[in-house]
Amino acid sequence: MIRTLFKRNLMLYFRHPKTVIMSFVSVFMMLMIYILFLGSQHVNTIVHTLKTYNISADETDVSWLVNCWVLGGLLSIVPFTASRAGLGVMVTDYEERIMRDLKSSPLRMNRYPIALILASTVIGMLMATAVFIIVGVYIILASKHPFPIPVMFNVIMIVGLHSFMCACFMSYPVSYMRTNQDYSTLCTVVDMLIGFINCVYIPVGVLPVQVQNFLRLLPFNQATELLRSVICRAPMSAVFSDVAAEGLRYYQDYEGVITKFGPYFVPQWVIALHMAIWSAIFFVLFTKHFAKKRDEI
Amino acid sequence: MDIITVNNFAKSYGDFRAVRGISFSVEEGSLFAFLGPNGAGKSTTIEALTTLTAFDSGAVIINGHRLGKEDHEIRKSIGVVYQQGVLDHQLTVAENLWIRGSLYGFSRSELKRRIDEVVEITNIGELLKKRYARMSGGQQRRVDIARALIHTPKILFLDEPSTGVDAQTRKSIWEMIRNTQKEKGMTVFLTTHYMEEAKDAGKIVIIAHGEIIDQGTPFELKEKYTSTHVLLYGTDPALLDELRKEGLEAGQTDAYIKVTMDKKEDIIAFLQKYQSRFESFEVEMGTMDDMFIDLVEREEKGK
Numbered sequence: 058m059i060r061t062l063f064k065r066n067l068m069l070y071f072r073h074p075k076t077v078i079m080s081f082v083s084v085f086m087m088l089m090i091y092i093l094f095l096g097s098q099h100v101n102t103i104v105h106t107l108k109t110y111n112i113s114a115d116e117t118d119v120s121w122l123v124n125c126w127v128l129g130g131l132l133s134i135v136p137f138t139a140s141r142a143g144l145g146v147m148v149t150d151y152e153e154r155i156m157r158d159l160k161s162s163p164l165r166m167n168r169y170p171i172a173l174i175l176a177s178t179v180i181g182m183l184m185a186t187a188v189f190i191i192v193g194v195y196i197i198l199a200s201k202h203p204f205p206i207p208v209m210f211n212v213i214m215i216v217g218l219h220s221f222m223c224a225c226f227m228s229y230p231v232s233y234m235r236t237n238q239d240y241s242t243l244c245t246v247v248d249m250l251i252g253f254i255n256c257v258y259i260p261v262g263v264l265p266v267q268v269q270n271f272l273r274l275l276p277f278n279q280a281t282e283l284l285r286s287v288i289c290r291a292p293m294s295a296v297f298s299d300v301a302a303e304g305l306r307y308y309q310d311y312e313g314v315i316t317k318f319g320p321y322f323v324p325q326w327v328i329a330l331h332m333a334i335w336s337a338i339f340f341v342l343f344t345k346h347f348a349k350k351r352d353e354i
Numbered sequence: 355m356d357i358i359t360v361n362n363f364a365k366s367y368g369d370f371r372a373v374r375g376i377s378f379s380v381e382e383g384s385l386f387a388f389l390g391p392n393g394a395g396k397s398t399t400i401e402a403l404t405t406l407t408a409f410d411s412g413a414v415i416i417n418g419h420r421l422g423k424e425d426h427e428i429r430k431s432i433g434v435v436y437q438q439g440v441l442d443h444q445l446t447v448a449e450n451l452w453i454r455g456s457l458y459g460f461s462r463s464e465l466k467r468r469i470d471e472v473v474e475i476t477n478i479g480e481l482l483k484k485r486y487a488r489m490s491g492g493q494q495r496r497v498d499i500a501r502a503l504i505h506t507p508k509i510l511f512l513d514e515p516s517t518g519v520d521a522q523t524r525k526s527i528w529e530m531i532r533n534t535q536k537e538k539g540m541t542v543f544l545t546t547h548y549m550e551e552a553k554d555a556g557k558i559v560i561i562a563h564g565e566i567i568d569q570g571t572p573f574e575l576k577e578k579y580t581s582t583h584v585l586l587y588g589t590d591p592a593l594l595d596e597l598r599k600e601g602l603e604a605g606q607t608d609a610y611i612k613v614t615m616d617k618k619e620d621i622i623a624f625l626q627k628y629q630s631r632f633e634s635f636e637v638e639m640g641t642m643d644d645m646f647i648d649l650v651e652r653e654e655k656g657k
Contacts, residue, residue: 063454065442072444158440158501161404162457163429352407 058164062172063179066146070180076148080139080184083248084131087193087257091127099123101297103308112299121200122292126312128192129285130257132212133277134222135188136181137251141227141244143177148231157354166351169182174224180222186213202291211287219280220331225336228343232350255281262311271307273318276335279328282316288315288323356508356512357382357541358403361408363412365398372398374564375412380557382508385535385542387552391563391650395546399561403543404434404511416510420431437514440492443487447478449496450486455500458505472500475534492523503534516548524548548619549642557651559647562653572642575617580640581650584621588633610636 070076074251091099100119107114147169150156160166197203204212227247231292234240252258254277261269261278272278293314297305309315316323358380365373372458373395380386389395402409402415405425417431443452451472455465473479476496481489486497495515502510512531516524528551535542544552552558552572554642559569568575586593587610594611597604602624603614610630614622 058457058459061453065445065453068449069442069444150526153438153440154436154438155442157406157436158434158454159457161429161432161434162454163426163459164457165426207616314511354406 058180059168059172059175061162062169063176064237066143066173066176067179069112069146069149070143070176070317075143076142077184080135080142080180081188083138083252084135084188087133087134087252089128089135092257096120096127097125107296107300110119110300110304110311112162114296117200117294118295121196122289122296123286124192124196126285126314128189128196129288129314130255130281131188131192132185132216132284132288133219133255133281134251134257135185136223137227138214138244138248138278139184140181140224141178141221141247143180144173144177144224144228145233145237145240147173147228148234148237152236160354167344167348170340170347172227174272174340174343174350176219177224177228178221181223182213182217184218185216189213200292203307204286204288205291206292209288212284215280215283215287217328218336219284220278222280222329222332222336222339225339225343229339232343232346251277254278256313257281260311263312270318273313276328276332278313278321279316280332282313283328285312285314286316355382356380357417358386358543359405359413359415360399360403362412363399363401363402363414363463364408365395365407365409372451372564373409373561376561376564376566377412378566379561380541380543381507382541383535384556385532385540385554386493387544387555387558388561389525389545389549389552389558389646393563394561396561397587400511400513400545404432405429430505431508432511433505435498435502435513435515436493437517439486439498441486441494441501444485446483446485447489447500448482450497451501454501455504457554460505463596468504468506469611472503473540475503476500476530492527495519495523495527496530499530506538510535512542512544512546514546515544516546516551523535523574524551525585553642560649567653570647573647575649576642577644578645579652580644581614581616581620581637582640584615584624585636585638586613586628586632587635590631593628593631614616645647 100116100123103119103123104114104116150159159169193204194212230243231240234243254272254275256272256278261272273282283316293305293308306315310317316328356379361377362379363373364371364375364377376395376399385644387540387575388396388399401407401422405421405428407421412646414427417426419431441454442545445453448481451469452465455469460468473482476499477501478493478496481493481497486494489497499515510531515527519527529544532554544555555572557569558572558575560567560575568578570578589611594604594606597611597613602642613624616622621637
């Protein structure tokens, strides 16, 4: 029955072109802003900073690095926007009273949240993979550097875990929404906040230290840093080949390409574990809330 | 044999007692009508009987299973047609039937056989590739019924199934339901605002203010709460006064004199006595609407 509901949820998401397009809109708007305005500024800042240390960097390599950095940010928000769009099925099920039909059929209702989370995770993964392919092709064409297979594999793994975490995390607030209007308001707020929390537009180092520390505690930000650390590895080596290790560390810390809390660097497995724990907590909260609403039809 | 027995069923929402300890039973294979004005407690009762909501007290047995304890088993034996369509609007009819049918755990071939059967019963073959959202209200209702019949339920709950459909569609829906009921021996539990739909019921239960105010066959209830009228056409001008002088309840329109009578013997004697004073006559029985309005009004006055 999980398979049936899972399939149904995927069909409902992809049958709604508006929902699919809306999952991409914020991503491509952000990408356009970067390509047209912020990208060149970001490149210039890095080139000039290196120049002050008498290091000349190849602008194409820096551009490659910045594009990869942007891609990391994009891949951290797509699972959020796409998976929460997948969760919209639950709101519609309540609003259009479809839940009545499901509840009066011999479906064990504890299967419903599982199918919903799985479908939303897959939606998040598929949409993020699509963005990875589209933006990845642009980067390859612009930089002439293909992504190594292990990097692609690593990115897909992180995106999978991140999508699962986003689906679990968003499922809890979405389970309180009873109308699509309420749900849209929630989405607007979340979409607005997530770009800031994940430091998609500006490097985390620009922010005050307390804010940096707070954001770096959040697994969403850590997911961004994890993605950037994997995607930016090769371009960083190219740009910072003549720079001392401290210089590279400073860049990584400032740009959020490595996860640091206070003076401590956080290993990747800790981030993965942290994401898994958040997923579990919010999944339990969601399923408990869903079960509590037994009489809501 | 009773397929549903309800004993002292009660449900409150906070301080508001929506249903106050009602008891009734439904015979297997029958058409049962559960009627009442808005806010009477009908929906609360149906929601509980279809396992959607919990109830406060009482004992309900549906198809041999105790409500509240064996809901999963009950769900296998009931089908529900709601007032409002509850299928996925963006999916086609075929997809909706496959998905909802899959919830009953049939094998692929068995499910296909069942879908083919309900498609034939409800005559929706030409709609299978159409999206649910793009169909008319009448077409959607036929698909809703197909969905409710997919697992051949022992009891079919119809929650105001004719709401929002035209008279012709209503007629075809009822033909479809009655034929399936006869063929499968299915019990139909009906709530409706169209009283005439309840006239074929084996039993009617009427609820108001959360209590059963009466129950019986349509004939029993009509006899109890409605009067029979004799309409006399082509009468002589003095007849109306004469009837009134005799103490009969009579009135006049441009077309006929209307005399209210209850007993069959009185009507026969009356017609024989005055047969030379009118050209033709008609005996008009009380309608289900008359019965319902009279009963509910009496209840309102009593409160």
